[in-house]
Amino acid sequence: MTADLAARLAALTPEQRARLRARLPRARAVRHQLTPGQLRLWETRQWVADRPVDVVCQAVHLTGAPVDLDLLAARVHGFVAAHEALRTTFESDGDGAAVRPVVHAQLPPRLIRARCSGAEEAHALARELAAEPFDLGNGPLLRVALAQGPMADQAWLLVVVPNLVFDAWSFELLLDELARPADTDPPAAPAFSAFAHEQRGWLESPAGRAAATYWASEVADAPPPLPTDRPRPAGTGRAGARVPFAVSRTVAEGILEAAQREAATAYTGWLAVAWAALAEHGGRDDLLLGTFTAGRDRPGGTDVVGYLLNVLPVRLRDAGDGSHAARTRAARAATRAGLAHAAYPGELIAEARRVPGTHPLLDAVFVFDNLGEATREIQGAQVATADLDKGTARYDLTLAVYPGPDGADGWLEYDTELYEESTARRIVERFTALAEQAARGAVETRPGEGGPA
Template sequence: MSADLVARLAALTPEQRALIRQRIPQVPRKQPQLTPGQRRLWEAHRWVGDRPVDVVCQVVRLTGAPVGLDLLAERVLGFVQAHEALRTTFESDGEGTGDGVRPVVRPRLPPRVVRTRCAGADEAHALARELAAEPFDLANGPLLRVALAEGTAAGGGPAEDGADGAWLLVVVHNLVFDAWSFELLLDELARTADTGPVAAPPFSGFAHEQRRLLESAAGRAAAAYWKAEVAGAPPPLPTDRPRGSGTGRSGARVEFTLPRAVADGIAAAAQREAATAYTGWLAVAWAALAEYGGRDDVLLGTFTAGRDRPGTTDVVGYLLNVLPVRLRDAGDGSHAARTRAARTATRAGLAHAAHPGELIAEERRVPGTHPLLDAVFVFDNLGEGGREIQGARAVTEDLDKGTARYDLTLAVYPGPDGARGWLEYDTELYEAPTARRIAERFTALAEKAAEGGHG
């Protein structure tokens, strides 16, 4: 702006300035809005009485080299400042519905970072569960809690030369974070001193692009596809106790492991059907749940990262999308036939995978924290290659928090030694023997399917 123009503006009377403002077109500033995924999480939070259920809770063990916890803390603080999602809180009008909630991005919102010591895995896991069980103040934050713990020697003092390593415990509400975001955090912590941090695209940009997509022709086509896909959907799977309105989503897990021969066999069988290992395992899950429910028509939830569009790879926030997969044409009932049908169903949905699962119209309503889905399938190989942080090997350890996000969650994690997994169940709906029976049938069917994969 030129000095002459500045002088002329300064000489204007208040009335003249007001007249100019009236003549300048005012562009209304859009208020931030919840994404459909965030709205579901908010409503689920209210459903369970504000109990922390939709929470990322990760335990990272650091071994093999001394770790500077001060540097870790500094990197965490910088990561939060760089990513607006982690500086976001949620103001409510008091009605308790997602429509009355507004995201507020704060200039600064430091996470809670605590320093402590842990004698071993049991103590670290107990501390992580404690952090995850503490209620979140969504209106004021912070929504990220981090504990940095030194390992301790037998006598209770600090371990020498990092022999017992260190622990990084991360607890974040899903409203601002997902599993991919956790990997981005680990990338930042693993960054060497001679490299700078990666760009931090704002979550609000993703939210804006998602709304724009929904209003487009592609968005309308996706809505029509998913509406047809779930039309006439089967009822939810049977439970030991009736579904009601008061479940607090208390949960437990039945864990299992399968040898490498089984994992390799399922992958080989899937490859013969031009399918992925994920599809092969999905076919096994379908068989187990169809047997349990007494019908081959099964509606399962599956997860997509929600990062297939340009510019979303480095976004921190809740981009995860939970979509239904309709599995119903089992053919002759063989594993090969189920794999082919699962491949067809998943590939058809890929073209519309950006459509928020929460917006899919459906005829059935499931009481609980998700309006459409009672059971979901998880197949996760994120971060299986491992990392080094300050020269220490970083291994993420899974944690049972004692909660259940869905009625049933069947998870499979492949690895170099085979596959491990668990069946998580809502203890207010299912008895432990029922959950064990489902998990045992899943492993038995996986072993049977793998026999055909080695040949």
């Protein structure tokens, strides 16, 4: 009977197989619970309707060697089959108040084949896929476009997926799988539901309760949100725009050097610059700024696909003499204290009703992303990734810094219902000017170059 069934399955047409796969998942679906992070994303979706606010939209440019797009497609299908987060849909009651994730045995991705004349056309296709509403109840939630470029050695991989089932680290895991040599086996694929279950248990542990106490004290008597150009509306569609920037390698190296003198990391050095720029804008040094942690410090967490990203507040309030060095020391102390409690979901922090809208606690967020700093090849082709502007804003203000071999670039994303473009540009200009000033200070005080030893 088994051989007969295999023969019958092999004889099915691709269309018949697709219809069969569509019927199988519901029969074998398993219901779980949302994590606090997923619940916030679900609530955000109710707030902004179908605007692609919390949607990953990445363009991967492959150059320098021809790429077998059929092989890429097969790898994408295998990746989805291995990771339950990408086979998940969401089941809600009539008014959307209660929601449950449903893991399906099979849920193939939506895979599109195209041709693109260049980056502009490829990026437009990715934004079009992101703007199309997602059917969270039926899926699929992963959309991938494989596009051949104008030359044989150019292609694009466009990845669009809601954050409900995916984050930046998950994207890196996908790229790792696409780059995996053909003679190697894929790594183990831990279940996202196992992470969610373990997280719920940890919250009831002594460490979880201690973390809740710590974060409650950090946000106590929090400063007001940063000033906006227009009054905050009762509701917001989170329409947004970005102001890009770039600084030289000399500036980036200066920020790193200044941070290392304070026994801090490049992240902390850039955080100190962001603090100075936003403190100028807000007119006060006491700042509650959101920052991202990967949420993957538990054993096996580095291989989990899903939304593990944690958005936590960092309270920056003692700038000392206002110098970059003093801000770096204060930022280092604040971030190190929070690291001991970084597993606590930011959504659960007590007294977290500070900002109406898509996030109850945070109006401004700082992002330092060096995940893609290392070079990568897929089938011999060089990989270059771009996080695309979808015309939305996750927060009132998001300041992102991406380090690279030639310096650092990034953008300030702002809610266009709250801020004028001129204000966003003024913040960016001060941010880059303060970065240059901090880098010059590092050079001027370098031992052997005229400064103090």
